[in-house]
Every structure is written in structure tokens, then in C-alpha cells.
Amino acid sequence: MGVGITVEHLNAFYGKTQALFEINLNVVANHATALIGPSGCGKSTFIRCLNRMHETIPEARVEGSVRIGDFSVYNGTSATQLRRRVGMVFQKPNPFPTMSIYDNVASGLKLNGFRGRKQLDEIVQKSLQNAALWDEVKDILHKKSGASISGGQQQRLCIARALAVQPEVLLMDEPCSALDPISTGKIEELIFQLKEQYTIVIVTHNMQQAARVAEFTGFFLLGKMIEFDKTEKVFTNPTDKRTEDYVTGRFG
Amino acid sequence: MRTRFQQQMEELREKLLRMGGLAEQAVDRACQAYSDRDLARCQMVLENESLINAAEREIDELAFDVLATQQPAAIDLRFILAVTKINSDLERVGDQAVNIAERVMDLIELPAVELPVDIPRMSTAVSAMVRRALESFVEGKAELAQAVLEMDHVVDRMRDEAFISLVRKMNESPQVTQQALDALLVARNLERVADHATNISEDVIFWVRGFDVRHHAQELAAAEERGQRSAPPQR
Numbered sequence: 078m079g080v081g082i083t084v085e086h087l088n089a090f091y092g093k094t095q096a097l098f099e100i101n102l103n104v105v106a107n108h109a110t111a112l113i114g115p116s117g118c119g120k121s122t123f124i125r126c127l128n129r130m131h132e133t134i135p136e137a138r139v140e141g142s143v144r145i146g147d148f149s150v151y152n153g154t155s156a157t158q159l160r161r162r163v164g165m166v167f168q169k170p171n172p173f174p175t176m177s178i179y180d181n182v183a184s185g186l187k188l189n190g191f192r193g194r195k196q197l198d199e200i201v202q203k204s205l206q207n208a209a210l211w212d213e214v215k216d217i218l219h220k221k222s223g224a225s226i227s228g229g230q231q232q233r234l235c236i237a238r239a240l241a242v243q244p245e246v247l248l249m250d251e252p253c254s255a256l257d258p259i260s261t262g263k264i265e266e267l268i269f270q271l272k273e274q275y276t277i278v279i280v281t282h283n284m285q286q287a288a289r290v291a292e293f294t295g296f297f298l299l300g301k302m303i304e305f306d307k308t309e310k311v312f313t314n315p316t317d318k319r320t321e322d323y324v325t326g327r328f329g
Numbered sequence: 330m331r332t333r334f335q336q337q338m339e340e341l342r343e344k345l346l347r348m349g350g351l352a353e354q355a356v357d358r359a360c361q362a363y364s365d366r367d368l369a370r371c372q373m374v375l376e377n378e379s380l381i382n383a384a385e386r387e388i389d390e391l392a393f394d395v396l397a398t399q400q401p402a403a404i405d406l407r408f409i410l411a412v413t414k415i416n417s418d419l420e421r422v423g424d425q426a427v428n429i430a431e432r433v434m435d436l437i438e439l440p441a442v443e444l445p446v447d448i449p450r451m452s453t454a455v456s457a458m459v460r461r462a463l464e465s466f467v468e469g470k471a472e473l474a475q476a477v478l479e480m481d482h483v484v485d486r487m488r489d490e491a492f493i494s495l496v497r498k499m500n501e502s503p504q505v506t507q508q509a510l511d512a513l514l515v516a517r518n519l520e521r522v523a524d525h526a527t528n529i530s531e532d533v534i535f536w537v538r539g540f541d542v543r544h545h546a547q548e549l550a551a552a553e554e555r556g557q558r559s560a561p562p563q564r
Binding site for chain 1: 403405
């Protein structure tokens with residue numbers, strides 16, 4: 078099951094440049110939360126702070142507290158331990174190109190030392206089913222590589238790979254921006270189903286997508302979270318004028 | 330800035346205002362025809378109904394197009410929803426004007442009699458409501474729309490008074506029953522126009538302030554007290 082995320086006084090920096098300012102947010106367990114805002118507003122930085130992906134950038138640092146369920150992200154937990162609980166899906170599908178579809182899904186478990194062929198088979202099947210991909214690839218699991226299937230299928234494969242390690246939270250950074258409308262529809266349908274089991278945080282530039290899949294929406298601007306509310310409120314009657322200007326396209 | 334979108338929104342606003350003008354004119358003409366027993370004016374109301382109906386279809390098509398292609402949100406989404414509802418109300422205002430004109434045509438056929446009802450006074454009040462409701466739309470001012478809601482009670486009272494006095498007249502002088510009945514129906518048609526003006530005002534408040542005041546005006550007052558914003562939308 079998914080767990081809630083509590084963010085308190087989060088500030089993020091790249092060297093001397095501050096990218097996030099005093100973010101406070103409660104992400105509700107087993108719901109989808111969308112983060113919207115113009116390019117460079119800090120939403121991707123924010124999502125990356127939730128599983129410490131920002132640490133891959135030199136001189137990046139954070140202040141403040143992030144708790145995922147009952148453990149602290151920045152207090153003694155290793156990044157590997159953390160990422161087992163917090164899966165991530167990126168803008169561009171990034172399956173391991175030389176691995177088979179099966180091995181792509183099993184990779185996380187194998188890296189964690191998981192053995193036992195029968196159980197592995199079961200987890201791969203379940204993960205692919207949960208990612209709504211099983212029916213399309215069940216006959217080519219070992220025959221085809223992760224890079225040989227369509228873009229939409231690759232993205233769902235990446236979701237299956239993230240689900241295989243049984244995370245509690247799934248972070249999605251513009252997961253549909255490289256996909257056609259049909260594949261986008263499938264991913265959105267998937268998000269809808271997945272939130273029964275996982276807590277989902279999705280960054281998107283597509284405001285209609287945020288409106289369709291998320292119960293809560295946060296609007297970021299210049300590194301600050303301007304408004305956070307129920308999605309229907311943000312898109313029909315936002316409180317802050319800046320949010321209204323953004324969602325109505327008057328921005329800039 | 331989405332230029333094409335803003336142009337379409339402006340086009341919607343202008344088309345709706347033109348339609349509002351037609352509907353308002355139809356009611357005024359029908360009431361004038363009542364006062365003057367003017368058959369020609371009645372004919373004009375009947376002929377112009379097709380213009381109002383065509384305007385309704387045109388506005389609906391444009392609103393549908395904008396919804397499908399521009400995916401508006403927040404105040405823009407509320408504006409388009411309000412426009413489609415106001416459009417429907419204005420078309421019905423036109424229908425009421427036609428009903429009044431038909432009653433007047435009936436009355437013209439009958440001997441003129443003195444009736445205990447002040448239709449011109451009622452029509453002045455109703456026309457003011459329609460005009461102010463449209464003004465509140467033009468200016469995006471919820472305060473103006475709120476004032477229209479308060480006027481509705483006055484027209485309701487006029488309709489009730491007309492009903493009582495005309496029924497009494499029918500009992501006292503059965504030979505004028507047909508004329509009294511026609512006048513009663515005109516009063517009822519005018520009261521319906523006032524209801525449409527009320528609906529239009531409620532839609533303007535929804536567009537500007539983002540909350541629904543239908544059937545619970547008291548909540549509007551409570552929201553005002555809580556200090557929710559009431560500034561006109563920036564277009």
C-alpha cells in the first residue's frame with residue numbers, strides 16, 4: 078500500500094542558486110498528486126528531492142525535511158534503500174536496451190540479490206499486468222529487448238520495472254510527454270488504477286492531464302509552491318491570481 | 330497569451346450581447362404593443378423570434394468549438410458555462426415575448442376594457458432587470474447581478490397582486506373574463522422573464538466569483554462576509 082509524504086521547509090540549491098524555497102506539503106497516501114508550473118519553476122527539482130535523485134547533480138543540496146511514511150529521506154537512510162520504496166518514471170522511456178523485456182522488469186530485484194526463478198516469474202508477470210502491458214508482451218518476454226517495443230509500451234515497461242521492487246510511492250516526471258495520445262491514454266488509465274496501491278506524484282506540463290488523473294494539484298512558480306488544493310478547485314476556481322493566470326494560459 | 334482563444338472569447342461575449350439586445354427589444358416591443366394595442370409591433374416580435382433562435386444556435390456552436398479546441402480552465406471555463414446558460418435563458422426571454430405578443434393579438438380582437446392591472450409598470454421593472462443582468466455580464470460585476478436577484482421579489486409581488494385583482498374582476502364581471510385572462514397570462518409571462526433575468530444574474534455571479542448562488546442567496550452573503558474576492562475579471 079502507498080504511504081503519505083510529508084515535506085517541511087524544503088529548500089533546494091544547485092551551488093549558490095536556490096531552486097526551491099520553503100516548500101511545505103502533505104501528499105495523501107493512495108492518491109495521485111500533480112505538480113504543474115512553467116518550465117524552470119522547480120517542480121522536477123522537487124520531485125527529485127523526494128527520492129534524492131537531485132544528488133546526481135554536482136553541488137546540489139537540500140535543507141528541510143521529507144518523510145515518506147514513517148522514515149526520513151534525509152536522515153540516515155541510504156539512497157538505495159530509499160529508491161526501493163520510491164520508484165520513478167521519467168519523461169523519456171529508458172528501458173535497458175540490451176536486456177529482454179523480462180530482464181528489464183526483473184533487474185531491480187536481481188540487483189537486490191533476489192533469487193528464485195518461480196517467484197521472479199510471478200513478480201514479473203504481476204508487475205507487467207499492473208502496468209497493463211502483460212497481454213501485449215507475454216509471448217515475447219525473452220525474445221525481444223526492452224528497446225524493440227513501441228514508445229508507449231516502453232514507458233509501461235519502465236513502470237513495470239519500477240513496480241517490481243514493490244515501492245510505496247511512484248514518482249512520474251512528465252511520463253507522457255514523449256507519447257502519442259493513445260499511449261498517453263493508457264498511461265493515464267494506469268495511473269488511475271495504480272493509485273489504489275501506490276501513492277503517485279506526477280509532474281506534468283499537460284494541465285488537462287493533471288485535471289484528469291490527480292485528486293490534488295500543486296502549482297509551482299519560481300521555486301515556490303503558490304497553491305496546493307483539490308484538483309477541481311485549482312482548475313475551476315483557484316485562489317491565487319497567479320495560478321489562475323497560469324491555468325488559463327494568460328501567463329507571460 | 331493565447332490570442333486566438335481571447336478572440337473567440339470576445340466573439341462569444343459580443344454575440345451574446347447582441348442576442349441580449351434582441352431579447353430585451355422583443356420584450357419591450359411586446360409590452361408596448363400591449364399598451365398601444367398595436368398589431369404591427371406584435372408581428373415584429375413574432376418575425377424577430379427567428380433571429381433570436383439563430384443567435385442561440387450560433388452561440389452554442391461557438392461555445393462548443395471553444396470547449397473542444399481550447400480546453401479552457403478556471404475563470405474562462407466558468408465564463409463559457411455561464412454564456413451557454415445565459416444563451417438559453419435569453420432564448421426563453423424571446424419565447425416569453427412571443428407569448429405576450431400572441432396574447433396582445435388576442436386582446437386586440439376583443440373589446441378594449443379597463444383592467445385592474447398595471448402591465449406597463451410591471452414591464453418597466455422586468456425590462457430593468459433584464460438590462461441590469463446584461464450590464465452585469467458586460468462589466469463582469471457580481472454586485473450588479475446581486476441587485477437583480479433582489480428585484481425578483483418585487484416582480485413576484487406584482488404578479489401575485491395582478492392575479493388576485495384579475496381573478497376578482499373575472500368574478501365581478503364575467504363578460505371581461507377573456508381579456509382578464511389574457512392580461513393575467515401577460516403578467517405571468519413577464520414574471521417568467523424576470524426569472525430568466527435572475528438566472529442570468531446567478532450565472533454572472535458564478536462566472537465572476539466562482540460559486541453557485543442558485544437557490545441559496547444567503548450563502549452568497551456569508552461568502553461576502555468571509556471576504557471572498559469580488560473584483561471584476563481581468564480580460
